[in-house]
Amino acid sequence: MSPEPSGQPPHEDNLRPHTYDGIQEYDKRLPNWWLLTLYGAIAFAVAFWFVHYEASVVLPDGERVTQELNRVEAVKLAAMVDKLNDPYLWQASRNSAIVANGAATYKSVCQACHAPSLRGKAEDPKYIGANLADNAWLHGGQPTEIFKLVREGYLPRGMPPRGGQPLSDTAVLEAVAFVLSHHREGEPIVVEPPPAQ
Amino acid sequence: MSAARPSLDSVTTINADGSRNFLHPADTRGRWTLARRVVAWFLIAVYVLLPWIPVGAHPAVFLDVAGRRFHLLGWTLSLQETWLLFFALTGAGFALFFITALLGRVWCGWACPQTVFLEHVYRRIEVLLEGDAPARRRLDAAPWDAAKTARRVAKHALYFLVSALVAHVLLAYFVSLPRLYAMITTAPTAHWGTFLFVFVTSGLLYFNFAWFREQLCIVVCPYGRLQSALIDDHSLVVGYDAKRGEPRRQGRAGAPPPSAIGSGRAVPSEATAAVAKEGDCVDCLRCVHVCPTGIDIRQGLQMECLACTACIDACDDVMTRLRRPTGLIRYDSLAGFAGGRTKWVRPRTMLYAALLVVGAAVALLAFASVKPTAFDAMRMPGGAYFLDTDAVRNQMLVRLTNKTDAVRRVALSVEGAPAGLLLSGTDDTIELAPLAESLHTVVLRMPKPRFAGKFRYRIVARDLDGGYELVKPAEFIGPDPKLLQEDYWREKSPR
Numbered sequence: 001m002s003p004e005p006s007g008q009p010p011h012e013d014n015l016r017p018h019t020y021d022g023i024q025e026y027d028k029r030l031p032n033w034w035l036l037t038l039y040g041a042i043a044f045a046v047a048f049w050f051v052h053y054e055a056s057v058v059l060p061d062g063e064r065v066t067q068e069l070n071r072v073e074a075v076k077l078a079a080m081v082d083k084l085n086d087p088y089l090w091q092a093s094r095n096s097a098i099v100a101n102g103a104a105t106y107k108s109v110c111q112a113c114h115a116p117s118l119r120g121k122a123e124d125p126k127y128i129g130a131n132l133a134d135n136a137w138l139h140g141g142q143p144t145e146i147f148k149l150v151r152e153g154y155l156p157r158g159m160p161p162r163g164g165q166p167l168s169d170t171a172v173l174e175a176v177a178f179v180l181s182h183h184r185e186g187e188p189i190v191v192e193p194p195p196a197q
Numbered sequence: 198m199s200a201a202r203p204s205l206d207s208v209t210t211i212n213a214d215g216s217r218n219f220l221h222p223a224d225t226r227g228r229w230t231l232a233r234r235v236v237a238w239f240l241i242a243v244y245v246l247l248p249w250i251p252v253g254a255h256p257a258v259f260l261d262v263a264g265r266r267f268h269l270l271g272w273t274l275s276l277q278e279t280w281l282l283f284f285a286l287t288g289a290g291f292a293l294f295f296i297t298a299l300l301g302r303v304w305c306g307w308a309c310p311q312t313v314f315l316e317h318v319y320r321r322i323e324v325l326l327e328g329d330a331p332a333r334r335r336l337d338a339a340p341w342d343a344a345k346t347a348r349r350v351a352k353h354a355l356y357f358l359v360s361a362l363v364a365h366v367l368l369a370y371f372v373s374l375p376r377l378y379a380m381i382t383t384a385p386t387a388h389w390g391t392f393l394f395v396f397v398t399s400g401l402l403y404f405n406f407a408w409f410r411e412q413l414c415i416v417v418c419p420y421g422r423l424q425s426a427l428i429d430d431h432s433l434v435v436g437y438d439a440k441r442g443e444p445r446r447q448g449r450a451g452a453p454p455p456s457a458i459g460s461g462r463a464v465p466s467e468a469t470a471a472v473a474k475e476g477d478c479v480d481c482l483r484c485v486h487v488c489p490t491g492i493d494i495r496q497g498l499q500m501e502c503l504a505c506t507a508c509i510d511a512c513d514d515v516m517t518r519l520r521r522p523t524g525l526i527r528y529d530s531l532a533g534f535a536g537g538r539t540k541w542v543r544p545r546t547m548l549y550a551a552l553l554v555v556g557a558a559v560a561l562l563a564f565a566s567v568k569p570t571a572f573d574a575m576r577m578p579g580g581a582y583f584l585d586t587d588a589v590r591n592q593m594l595v596r597l598t599n600k601t602d603a604v605r606r607v608a609l610s611v612e613g614a615p616a617g618l619l620l621s622g623t624d625d626t627i628e629l630a631p632l633a634e635s636l637h638t639v640v641l642r643m644p645k646p647r648f649a650g651k652f653r654y655r656i657v658a659r660d661l662d663g664g665y666e667l668v669k670p671a672e673f674i675g676p677d678p679k680l681l682q683e684d685y686w687r688e689k690s691p692r
Binding site: 026028029030031032033034035107108109110111112113115116126127128153155158160161163164165166167 | 206207211213214215216217409412416577578579580583585590592594619620621622625627635636637638639640642
C-alpha cells in the first residue's frame with residue numbers, strides 16, 4: 001500500500017547487504033531514547049542479578065516471604081495471647097454485639113450439623129453434630145478448649161476446621177461466644193473423651 | 198522554517214545521529230480543526246465527569262477493585278463476571294477492525310487520548326505561554342536567560358499540574374470521589390501505595406505529553422503498525438490528490454522547482470517534463486508545517502499519518518486564498534484519489550461487520566444471563582465423604598454473593614436426588630445483606646440401606662425476590678455400596 005520510492009535510494013543511505021523477496025533494508029540509527037531503554041534494561045538486569053543473587057545485600061525471595069509470614073503470624077499470635085483466655089471468652093459471651101455476630105455465623109455455618117437449638121443429634125437424627133447445649137463435652141468444656149476445637153476441627157468425627165468454611169479467627173471467636181451464651185460460667189462440665197481410633 | 202523536507206526514507210522526528218528533532222507544528226484553523234476540538238472537549242468532559250455523575254447508588258463508572266465490584270452505568274458486576282471481559286475486549290477489537298476498514302484511522306486523529314490531550318490541552322498550553330510555531334522555534338534556539346527560564350518553568354509546571362489532574366481523575370475511577378477526597382486531604386503516609394501510583398502516573402503522563410509525544414504513535418503504538426493489514430484501497434484516508442496537484446507550481450514562497458523534490462512518488466515522470474500543464478499544488482509546505490508527526494502527506498499514505506486532518510484545513514485555507522477549489526488534500530480512499538469510486542460494501546467490511554454483529558449478539562446474551570446473585574457450591578475441604586454409623590454423609594460448602602444494594606432472600610434446595618436423602622442446612626430462608634457474601638453449609642446424608650452408589654443431584658438457590666433460580670450440579674459420593682452390606686464381610690472373612 002505504501003508507495004514504492006520512485007527513484008533509487010539516496011546514495012548516502014547505507015543498505016544492508018541482504019535481499020529477501022526483492023526487499024532491501026536501510027541501516028538507520030535507532031532513536032537515542034530507544035537505545036537508552038535497551039542499554040538501561042541491560043544495565044538494570046546485571047545490577048539486579050548482582051544485588052539479588054550474588055551479593056548478600058537482600059535476602060532471597062523465599063526467605064523474605066517466610067520472614068514476612070512469620071512476622072504476620074507473630075503479630076496475630078501476640079494479639080490473640082493477649083485476649084484469648086477463658087475469662088475473656090466468658091465476657092465475650094455476655095456481649096450482645098459479639099453474640100449477635102456469632103449467632104449469624106452459627107446460623108449460616110454451624111446450624112446445618114448442630115441444629116438451630118444447639119442440641120445437634122439430640123434434637124433430631126437428621127442433625128449430625130454433637131449436642132452443644134448440655135454440659136457434656138467431647139473435647140473439653142473450657143471456653144479456650146472449645147475455641148481450639150472449632151478452629152482446628154476433629155475430622156474423625158466429621159467436624160472440619162472452622163466448620164469447613166474460610167472463617168476468620170474473629171468469626172470463630174464470635175461463634176464460640178454465641179455457644180457460650182447458652183451456658184453459665186462455673187457450671188459443671190462432664191468430659192466424654194472421644195473413642196480411641 | 199524547519200530544516201530539511203520530510204523524506205520517505207527516514208523519520209522526520211529522529212535525526213541521523215539518533216537524536217530527537219523536536220517538532221513545533223503550526224496551528225490550523227478550519228472546519229475539521231473546529232470539529233475535532235469539539236469532539237476532544239466532549240471526550241475530556243466524559244472522562245472527567247463519569248466519576249462525578251451518580252447512576253443509582255454509585256458513580257456512573259466505579260471500578261471498585263478493593264471491593265471487587267464494578268459499577269458501570271447503574272449496573273453492578275462482581276469479580277465472578279470477569280469472563281464477560283472477553284466479550285468487551287473482542288467487541289472492541291471487532292469494532293476497531295470494522296471502523297478502520299471503513300474509515301481508516303479516525304480513532305487516532307479524533308478519539309485517542311494521546312491525540313486528544315496532546316493537541317487540545319498540552320499544545321494549547323504551549324501556544325499560550327510560548328506563542329506560535331515560529332516563536333516556539335525561536336525560543337528553542339534562544340540562549341537561556343531569565344525570560345526563557347521563567348516561561349519554561351511555567352510551562353512545565355502547568356504540564357505537571359494537568360498531568361496530576363488527569364492521574365487523579367484516573368484514580369477516582371477506582372476508589373470513587375469521596376475516598377479520593379479523603380486521601381487528598383490526608384498525609385501521603387496514610388496511603389503510600391496509592392500516593393505512589395498517582396505520583397508515578399502523573400510523572401509518566403508528564404513525560405509523555407511534555408517530551409515523548411508523537412514518538413508513542415510512531416514507534417510504540419501497535420495500532421499504527423497494523424494499518425497495512427487493516428485497510429485497503431477503499432478505506433478512508435487523509436491524502437493528497439496528486440492528479441490534481443501535480444506538477445507543482447513555482448510557489449510564491451520561493452519553493453524549489455519540482456525537480457528538486459526527492460522521492461515523491463506523486464510526481465509522474467512525464468509530468469515533470471511537461472511544463473505546459475500546471476497542477477494546483479503551489480508547494481507552500483503548509484501541510485508539512487502543520488503536521489504533528491512531521492511528514493509530507495503529498496508523498497502518499499504513510500504509517501506516521503494519524504489522519505488528524507490538520508493538513509486538510511491548512512491546504513483548504515491556501516486553496517481558498519488562491520481562489521481554487523478546496524479538497525486538494527482531503528478525506529478520500531486511495532481508489533478515490535486514483536480517480537475511481539470508493540466501494541463501501543466489500544468483502545472485508547462485510548466480514549468485519551458480520552463478526553461485529555455476531556459478537557454483539559453473543560455478548561448481549563452473555564450480559565443478559567448475569568444474575569444479581571452469585572452462587573457457588575463445592576465440596577467442603579476435609580474428607581470427600583464420611584461414614585456415620587447409619588448413613589453415608591457428604592458436606593457441601595455454599596457461597597452466596599449479593600451483588601445489589603438491596604437485601605435479597607434466597608432459599609436453598611436439593612433436587613434430582615434419589616428418595617431417602619436426609620438434608621440439613623436448607624430449612625431456613627437466607628437473607629443476604631446488600632453487597633454481602635454469605636457462607637453456608639449443606640449436609641446430605643443417605644441412610645446406608647438406601648445408598649446404591651454415587652449419584653448426581655443439583656443444588657438450587659432460588660431468589661425469592663428475583664424469581665429466578667441458580668443451579669449447580671453436584672455429585673454425591675460414597676464407598677462401593679457392596680462394602681456397606683454386612684454379609685459381604687461375612688462371606689469374605691472365612692477365607
